[in-house]
Amino acid sequence: xxxxxxxxxxxxxxNSLIGAMEAGFPLLLADADGERLTPSVVxxxxxxxxIVGRAxxxxxxxxxxxxxxxxxxxxxxxxxxxxxxxxxxxxxxxALILKKLKADAERALEREVTRAVITVPAYFNDAQRNATxxxxxxxxxxxxxIVNEPxxxxxxxxxxxLGEKSKIAVYDLGGxxxxxxxxELNKGVFQVIATNGNTRLGGDDIDAALVDFxxxxxxxxxxxLHETAIAAKHRLSAETETQIDLPFFDGENSxxxxxTRAGLDRIARPIVEKTRAHCLRSLADAKLSPADLDAVILVxxxxxxxxxxxxVRDLFQRExxxxxxxxxxxxxxxxxQAGILSGAVQNMVLLDVTPLSLGIETFGGxxxxxxxxxxxxxxxxxEMFTNALAGQRAMSIKVLQGExxxxxxxxxxxxxxxxxxxxxxGQARVGVQFEIDANGILHVLAxxxxxxxxxxxxxxxxxxxxxEAVEQMIAESVEHAFDDMSERVLTEAKLKANEMLPAVRxxxxxxGEDLSNExxxxxxxxxREVEAALESGEVQRLKKANAxxxxxxxHLAALLVERAMDEALRRKGVL
Amino acid sequence: MTDYFHLFGVxxxxxxxxxxxKEKFHKLTAEHHPDVAKTDxxxxxxxxxxxxxxxxxxxxxxxxxxxxxxxxxxxxxxPEDLVQLFMHIATVRRAIDAFxxxxxxISSPLLRAHLASERLDILDQLDSSLAFVTETHxxxxxxLPHVDWKKNRETVAEGFAMAHHMLSFLSKWRRQLMxxxxxxxx
Numbered sequence: 133x134x135x136x137x138x139x140x141x142x143x144x145x146x147n148s149l150i151g152a153m154e155a156g157f158p159l160l161l162a163d164a165d166g167e168r169l170t171p172s173v174v175x176x177x178x179x180x181x182x183i184v185g186r187a188x189x190x191x192x193x194x195x196x197x198x199x200x201x202x203x204x205x206x207x208x209x210x211x212x213x214x215x216x217x218x219x220x221x222x223x224x225x226x227a228l229i230l231k232k233l234k235a236d237a238e239r240a241l242e243r244e245v246t247r248a249v250i251t252v253p254a255y256f257n258d259a260q261r262n263a264t265x266x267x268x269x270x271x272x273x274x275x276x277x278i279v280n281e282p283x284x285x286x287x288x289x290x291x292x293x294l295g296e297k298s299k300i301a302v303y304d305l306g307g308x309x310x311x312x313x314x315x316e317l318n319k320g321v322f323q324v325i326a327t328n329g330n331t332r333l334g335g336d337d338i339d340a341a342l343v344d345f346x347x348x349x350x351x352x353x354x355x356x357l358h359e360t361a362i363a364a365k366h367r368l369s370a371e372t373e374t375q376i377d378l379p380f381f382d383g384e385n386s387x388x389x390x391x392t393r394a395g396l397d398r399i400a401r402p403i404v405e406k407t408r409a410h411c412l413r414s415l416a417d418a419k420l421s422p423a424d425l426d427a428v429i430l431v432x433x434x435x436x437x438x439x440x441x442x443x444v445r446d447l448f449q450r451e452x453x454x455x456x457x458x459x460x461x462x463x464x465x466x467x468x469q470a471g472i473l474s475g476a477v478q479n480m481v482l483l484d485v486t487p488l489s490l491g492i493e494t495f496g497g498x499x500x501x502x503x504x505x506x507x508x509x510x511x512x513x514x515e516m517f518t519n520a521l522a523g524q525r526a527m528s529i530k531v532l533q534g535e536x537x538x539x540x541x542x543x544x545x546x547x548x549x550x551x552x553x554x555x556x557x558g559q560a561r562v563g564v565q566f567e568i569d570a571n572g573i574l575h576v577l578a579x580x581x582x583x584x585x586x587x588x589x590x591x592x593x594x595x596x597x598x599x600e601a602v603e604q605m606i607a608e609s610v611e612h613a614f615d616d617m618s619e620r621v622l623t624e625a626k627l628k629a630n631e632m633l634p635a636v637r638x639x640x641x642x643x644g645e646d647l648s649n650e651x652x653x654x655x656x657x658x659x660r661e662v663e664a665a666l667e668s669g670e671v672q673r674l675k676k677a678n679a680x681x682x683x684x685x686x687h688l689a690a691l692l693v694e695r696a697m698d699e700a701l702r703r704k705g706v707l
Numbered sequence: 708m709t710d711y712f713h714l715f716g717v718x719x720x721x722x723x724x725x726x727x728x729k730e731k732f733h734k735l736t737a738e739h740h741p742d743v744a745k746t747d748x749x750x751x752x753x754x755x756x757x758x759x760x761x762x763x764x765x766x767x768x769x770x771x772x773x774x775x776x777x778x779x780x781x782x783x784x785x786p787e788d789l790v791q792l793f794m795h796i797a798t799v800r801r802a803i804d805a806f807x808x809x810x811x812x813i814s815s816p817l818l819r820a821h822l823a824s825e826r827l828d829i830l831d832q833l834d835s836s837l838a839f840v841t842e843t844h845x846x847x848x849x850x851l852p853h854v855d856w857k858k859n860r861e862t863v864a865e866g867f868a869m870a871h872h873m874l875s876f877l878s879k880w881r882r883q884l885m886x887x888x889x890x891x892x893x
Contacts, residue, residue, distance in 0.1 A: 408893065682817070
């Protein structure tokens, strides 16, 4: 066995993969069934050990209590999952997936594998990165590097274009997370200029919305609905309509429903639209406009949807690049990074950034930024602290990550205590060094400027200490559960209805001729339902009618916006 | 203070060519990044040097600190030439804040669509302010490389300090307006 062997792992929300360098090329490794994609699903059977992958994936409908999927969404939180085998942390579940990959790789390579590069969403914060690293260690790996998924995909894209100079964007919409990264490629140096994203946005959300829609439409709550819906979603990437069948869903009756691609798009669009703000922000941070880019690379299974491709084409004003296998590019890139670290890959190096601003809480509850987002890593930044009172011996410092002005709106990473030598006010001085390593993980070092004594500061992770915050969140969600019954909700729904009805009439007058007759009568029907619901004074009915009218007038809204833009251009004399 | 010009092996000056600097940085990265390095250079320092030199304002500041250490004063007042511009930008930004606040209250796509032409008007105002700020900012920077700073050092130091002072305002406004632009487009 080579000492330098390092594997690359894509630990995904939906699927995971593992690869290794073979003869200078990244190679993805298959499991005993010859499959490279391992569903990130863990099942705890009544007897025996936990199983991972395809078999448990099929157990989701039959035994959801003991089958864990999308665990990545919980990484970096202290939530536990409960199963018949006991309680597990997100790290422990992830470690089971990693162990399975490790065994598959060892079988395929016929040697022991102990070192790994693991990918994470670029927008993962410090706690989520630490949790991923911990999961790797639990699985028996030495984690050589945590690398960002879109950056890894860029490595895979650029490995055969090392002579070129270009600027690219990687649009990575996976099962549970979204990232957008903008990079500059220059003779083997892959420099990330800006990154943005949302670690709770992905294909899972589309699946949930689709299942809700179908459950409502078909009036069933069948456990199989989930699997059936996902399969239909996949088929609609190639077909324009598909049949959803639930044979004998209640033991007797069968159900059949035709879902069109347009129907699916209507459900998925609001979720895909959420990526727009992140894309615009990353472009602004990179000080680039879409025209400055040479390519926009699509990664992540959801980018197979025609809706997503159209969305990216509109936003970036170019045909997206689909040269990469959306499921495999990240794992290939992780393997390449493993090769860079082991020395198997020459002439490539990755310069990544920290996705979130890092700061500390100041008096008055504000966030004081010490390291701005999109700073190139590894990096160090210093901050000097002095005693506010004579003889003050210690000071507690809260470390935060995020972009909001108020400290409480940002993600608390934890806090640490600084100790002062006794001194008059403002005389004791301790320098604190914040270091973000190449994994994007924070280390803090304090140095007493008088004694010159340095020490590594232990940050008490907020994930471990903020029981109160968790309880608060639970309390709030309980509170909101009663909202629907209150008078206030009815008043708000009435206000909304009374605002919407004239607005729709106005819009119909302005751009109604561009609607089909079918659409017009559908809108009229939705308006009648809102009026009837207003009359009845039933909260739930009115809320539902309002929501339906919102959804049903999306096309009308788009026409109105188009009309406004035409008018503006005409005013300027362009048209 | 580390002389970042020296670290990068580029001639000391109030402004640098961005492309040339990037080439240098990528070359240093290929040699010294911890993933590939055979040296034990402090890569975090190289990183910090690039962050400073590649930001025109920070670069100018670093240059003044090295060359004319006493010239930078902690000035609080806004340069007179910029007061009018500031008032104008403040007005535009207040209008944007008010519009965004109003719009975020609205959840329905159709009600939002009714605001489309108002949004376009505000965007127009923002774009013309941004263009003006950028133009002023870039014109000031364009002059810097031509200053013969080895002669008349006292007057020159004074001039650089003033330029730095004005540019710190202009850079901030440009950043804010660009941020507003993103907010308006969401």
